[in-house]
Structures are given as structure tokens and as C-alpha cells.
Amino acid sequence: MRTIYKIYKNFFLQVSTIGCIINLPILSALSIIFTLSRLKFIKKDKSKNNSKIIVFYRSGGFQDLKEAFKKQSSKHDFYILDRIHLKNIYKFFFLKKYNNNLNLYLQNKSIIILDKNYFEYTYKVVCWLKFFLNKISFLSFSLFYWDDIVFRENGKKIGINNYLLYKECFRSPIEQRIYFENRFYKYLSSFKSIGVYNLDTKKYLLNNSSLKSNVIKNIGCCRSTPLYKKYKNKSTNEKIKNVLLFYIEDFKGIPKVAKNRDINSKLKARINKNMNWRIISTDVSIMMIRLAKKFPKINFIIKCKLGQKIPRNLENQFKKIKNINLIKHGLGNDLIEKSQIILGLNSAATIEALLAKKLLMVPFFGIKGKIVKDYLYKYPKENIFLNYSKFEKTLNNNLNKGFIIKKNFNTNQKKTINKYLGDYINAKKNLRNFFL
Numbered sequence: 001m002r003t004i005y006k007i008y009k010n011f012f013l014q015v016s017t018i019g020c021i022i023n024l025p026i027l028s029a030l031s032i033i034f035t036l037s038r039l040k041f042i043k044k045d046k047s048k049n050n051s052k053i054i055v056f057y058r059s060g061g062f063q064d065l066k067e068a069f070k071k072q073s074s075k076h077d078f079y080i081l082d083r084i085h086l087k088n089i090y091k092f093f094f095l096k097k098y099n100n101n102l103n104l105y106l107q108n109k110s111i112i113i114l115d116k117n118y119f120e121y122t123y124k125v126v127c128w129l130k131f132f133l134n135k136i137s138f139l140s141f142s143l144f145y146w147d148d149i150v151f152r153e154n155g156k157k158i159g160i161n162n163y164l165l166y167k168e169c170f171r172s173p174i175e176q177r178i179y180f181e182n183r184f185y186k187y188l189s190s191f192k193s194i195g196v197y198n199l200d201t202k203k204y205l206l207n208n209s210s211l212k213s214n215v216i217k218n219i220g221c222c223r224s225t226p227l228y229k230k231y232k233n234k235s236t237n238e239k240i241k242n243v244l245l246f247y248i249e250d251f252k253g254i255p256k257v258a259k260n261r262d263i264n265s266k267l268k269a270r271i272n273k274n275m276n277w278r279i280i281s282t283d284v285s286i287m288m289i290r291l292a293k294k295f296p297k298i299n300f301i302i303k304c305k306l307g308q309k310i311p312r313n314l315e316n317q318f319k320k321i322k323n324i325n326l327i328k329h330g331l332g333n334d335l336i337e338k339s340q341i342i343l344g345l346n347s348a349a350t351i352e353a354l355l356a357k358k359l360l361m362v363p364f365f366g367i368k369g370k371i372v373k374d375y376l377y378k379y380p381k382e383n384i385f386l387n388y389s390k391f392e393k394t395l396n397n398n399l400n401k402g403f404i405i406k407k408n409f410n411t412n413q414k415k416t417i418n419k420y421l422g423d424y425i426n427a428k429k430n431l432r433n434f435f436l
Contacts, residue, residue, distance in 0.1 A: 009035055013088055020092040025121055028089060029128030036079040041066050045073035051135040052077045053163070053435065056086070056148055061141035063331055064165060064222040068431035076137075076435060083147065089125070090147035093118035123154040130158055137161040142168070143187070152190045161192040163435070166205075169197035169221075170348045170420055172253030174374040176204060185209050195219040195434050198422035217434055220427030221348075221420070227336060227356040228424055237403045238340050240298060243395075245288055246332065246344035247304045248281035248363075253346035253375050275375070277345060284343060284363050285314050287392055292324050295399050300324045301339065303332055303349075340404050341395065346377050351420045354383070354413050357406040359398065363391055378419060380412035 012031035019027030039055065042065065053076045055061075065078070097115055130136060138155050140148055143164065152162045188194070188209045194216045196202050202216045254275055285302070292300040302318060304310060306329055310318075318326045327335070332349040336342065342353040343361050353360045362379050364372060365388045376384070385391035398404060409417065423430060 009082070009084075013084065016085060016088055017092060020089060020121065023121070025124035026128050028085070028121075028125045029132065032081060032085050032125070032129065033132055035082060035085070039065070039078035039080060042069045042078045043073045044077050045075055047075050049075045050077075051075070051137065052079055052133055053137045053139050054079050054081050054129075054133075055139045056081055056141070056145075056151075057083050058141040058167075061165070061167065063333075064427075064431060067222045067225060068428045070428075072428075072432060074432070074435065078139075083145070086145075086147040086151060089122065090118070090150075093121065119150055119154070122150045123157070126151060126154045126160065127158060130160060137163060137192075139163045139165065141165050144168075149187050149190075153187065156190045162190050164188075164191045164194045165219075165431075165434075166194055166196050166201065169201040170346075170351070170377070172346060172375050172377060175253060175255055176200065178255045191215065193217055193434060195431065196422075197221045198418075198420055200419060217430070218422055219430040219434060220423035220425070221352075222424075222427040222431045223331075223333065224352050224355055224421050224424050225427050227333065227352055235407050236405075238406050239403050240340045240399060240401075242299045242301055242335075242339040243288070243291075243341045243399070244301045244303060244332075244335050244339035244343070245284065246342070246347050246349050247302055247308060247310065248277050248284065248345045249305070249308065249347075250276045250278050250281070252277065253377065275371075280345065280363050280365055282311070282314070283365060283388060285318075287395070288324065288343075289314075289317050289321060291395065291399065292321050296323055298323065298399060301335055302326045303335055304328045341398060343395075346375075348420070350379070351377070351417060354380075354409070355417050355421060355424065357409070359404045361385060361391060361395060363388075365391065378416055380410070380416055382410075382412070 012035050016028040016031035019025060019031070036054070039062070055078055057080050093115055097117075137160060138152055140152065140162070141164075142148075143166065155162055185205075185208045188205065188211055192215075194205065194211075196205070196216060196218060197220060199218055202213075202218050205211065205216055206213060288300050288302065292298075300321075300323055302324065304327065308328070310326075315326065318324045333352065336349060336353055336356050336358065339358060341359045341361065342350065343363065344350040344353070345362055345364065350360055350362065360379075360383045362376075362384045364376055364384055364386055367376075367386060372384070372386070385394070417424070
């Protein structure tokens with residue numbers, strides 16, 4: 001079946017390309033329509049409303065929707081648009097304008113954005129989509145895809161509502177001060193509503209745009225809600241069965257200077273271009289290997305993001321040890337629920353670990369105080385370990401003890417959770433209301 005679907009999808013991609021070649025936008029529109037797939041986990045209610053929300057696909061973007069509409073219906077039908085169609089049209093006009101210069105396309109995709117021919121063709125595609133599908137809206141999970149922007153801009157021109165569920169809501173303090181894609185902010189005005197996880201992100205977007213406050217909705221992190229609900233009233237001992245490491249990304253929380261076109265020289269000078277977390281990541285990985293051998297009855301789980309690179313020598317060592325499980329796909333919530341001790345640095349999952357009342361240990365060895373303040377998420381001090389020996393001793397002692405004590409949040413932990421996850425208690429209802 002997958003092979004058949006792949007042939008089906010590629011056929012309509014070719015039809016869309018032909019439309020670009022002969023300047024017949026209806027072909028691109030039909031190609032999009034015939035490859036839309038319905039989000040089956042959102043059930044349509046019995047109302048006669050025939051509105052459709054077309055979701056611009058992004059890997060990992062659907063978990064909030066799944067949680068919000070679990071056992072709940074919607075007055076809208078949700079359909080997934082594979083963004084390969086948008087990329088295909090965008091790439092065609094880019095290469096046409098720049099004499100098939102593929103290297104230029106790979107290096108600087110943004111320069112085509114105001115090309116007249118591309119804009120006009122896309123406008124007609126969107127018009128045809130509205131003609132055939134009638135009442136439609138667009139939903140994006142990111143602001144930072146060039147091939148989405150003109151679709152949204154043209155959609156707004158003909159009365160299509162654009163929604164944004166903004167996922168880039170977890171940032172280090174220096175990232176919040178030095179955001180590296182300011183040139184995107186002028187396109188925020190194309191959205192009817194923007195949903196964010198927390199108040200910090202709402203304030204940041206308001207400070208970098210001319211939007212009115214009521215456009216940006218502080219929804220909360222919907223996908224995190226089950227972790228809170230499940231452990232809401234518990235304060236008890238839990239036997240240690242699993243230790244979970246969210247594999248540390250080299251540059252997580254560090255602004256990418258090379259892409260910072262909009263940062264002034266004074267701010268750029270504050271960014272340490274050579275900084276990364278590779279040494280910390282390697283130290284923690286080696287510690288996991290050593291402890292996995294010492295505690296063979298405990299499972300050690302290493303969770304990576306899709307496409308995240310691990311040094312080959314470390315990966316080979318992980319695979320040799322029976323009680324180390326290396327996972328390179330999927331979401332982390334189920335792993336958080338079944339684990340007792342969680343290790344990680346500058347990831348949303350580490351904040352969710354606090355919400356689930358797990359023992360969170362944040363390794364930040366050998367880092368100076370000022371860097372901690374600038375580059376590390378605002379974790380409670382008791383969860384941060386600046387000393388390697390103390391980190392290992394604490395972890396080892398808890399494994400020897402064999403259980404963790406799950407307690408109610410203290411003041412610092414609650415402050416961190418609220419800062420990043422926002423209104424997680426009411427997030428499901430907030431997200432459903434977002435589309436009303």
C-alpha cells in the first residue's frame with residue numbers, strides 16, 4: 001500500500017509541476033486537493049458547518065491537537081497538506097528565476113519570496129483551492145518556512161483565515177533576547193490568531209511586531225496536560241525501573257550566529273561562537289554506559305530526536321549493553337511517564353519531567369555563572385548540577401536506594417513549570433476554543 005500511495009503522490013507532484021510549466025494553477029490546486037488526507041483522530045460534530053482547516057504538515061506538530069480533541073468533537077474538518085507541494089512550487093519558480101542554480105537555492109532560499117511570477121501563480125492556486133473547497137482556513141505550526149509564507153499572504157487577501165500554533169516557545173534567556181529570524185516577523189500580520197504556550201512568548205511576539213494583544217492567545221502546552229492530570233494528587237515513593245536521558249543537542253539554547261542577519265554587532269559580540277554542549281553530552285553518555293553495567297536490572301533509555309547525530313563510538317557502546325535502549329523516533333511523553341529519573345538539558349521534555357514529578361537532573365558541568373544565566377533554561381537551582389562528581393554521586397545514590405520520592409512541586413519548580421508550559425491545566429479547552 002505504501003508503494004501505491006507513493007506512486008499516487010508522485011503522480012500529482014508531476015501534475016503540479018506541469019501546471020507551473022504551462023502556467024495553469026488549477027493543476028497545482030487539484031494536485032493539492034487530491035492528496036489531502038483527513039486527520040482521523042479529530043471527529044467532526046453533527047453540525048452542518050462544512051468548514052475545513054488545512055494543516056501545513058510539520059513532524060511532531062500534531063500532539064497538541066490529539067490531546068485537545070481526545071474524546072471531543074470539532075465543528076471543523078481537519079486535513080493534512082503535505083508541504084512537499086508548497087516546496088515543489090517554490091523550488092520551480094526559484095530555479096526558473098536563477099537559471100537552475102541549485103546551489104543558490106540550497107544556500108539562500110529566501111531571496112525568491114517577493115518574485116512577482118511566483119506570487120501571482122500562488123495567488124491563483126489559493127483561489128482555486130477556495131473555489132473547490134469553499135470554506136477553508138490554513139493552520140501552521142511554524143513561522144519559519146519560506147514556502148508557506150506566500151500561501152498564507154495570498155490566503156488572507158481572499159478571506160481565508162490563517163492560524164498559527166507557534167511551537168518555538170522554549171528558549172534560553174539569550175535566545176529570547178537575540179532572536180535569529182526577525183525578518184519573519186513582518187508576516188505575523190497574516191494570521192487571524194496565534195496560539196503560544198506561555199506568557200513570555202506572547203510578550204516577545206508583541207514586542208517584535210505591531211500585533212494587538214488579543215491576536216495572540218496564551219493557550220498553554222496542551223500535550224503536557226496528561227502528565228499533570230495523572231500525577232495531580234500523588235506524593236509517594238516510586239521504584240526506579242527506568243532512567244531516561246534526553247540526548248543533549250550540541251547547540252540547544254545557543255543562538256546560531258551564522259544565520260543572525262538581523263542582530264546588531266553589539267549583540268552578536270555577546271554570543272560565544274565556539275560554545276556547544278558536546279563535552280557535557282559525552283560525559284553523561286559515558287556515565288550512562290558505566291551505570292548500566294553496574295545496575296543491570298534497571299533500564300537506561302536514551303531518547304534522540306529524529307535525525308540527531310550521535311558519535312559512532314558511543315552509539316556502538318549503547319547497542320552492546322542489553323539494558324540500554326536507544327530510541328531515535330517518536331515523542332517523549334510516554335517515556336517520561338514510565339521513567340523515574342530523567343536527565344537532560346534545554347529541552348521541553350525536561351520541563352515536562354518536573355510536571356510529572358520525576359527526579360530531574362540537569363548536567364551543566366564546568367560552566368561559568370554568567371553563561372549559566374544566559375544559556376540555560378530557568379530551571380530550579382536544586383535540579384542543576386554544575387559539578388560532575390556531585391551529579392554522578394547523586395545519580396548513583398538514588399539508584400542504590402532504588403526509589404524516588406514524588407513530592408508536590410516546590411515554589412521554584414512551580415515557577416519554572418508555569419514559565420514554560422503556561423496554562424497547562426486548561427490548555428485542552430483553550431486550544432479547542434482557539435478555532436471557534
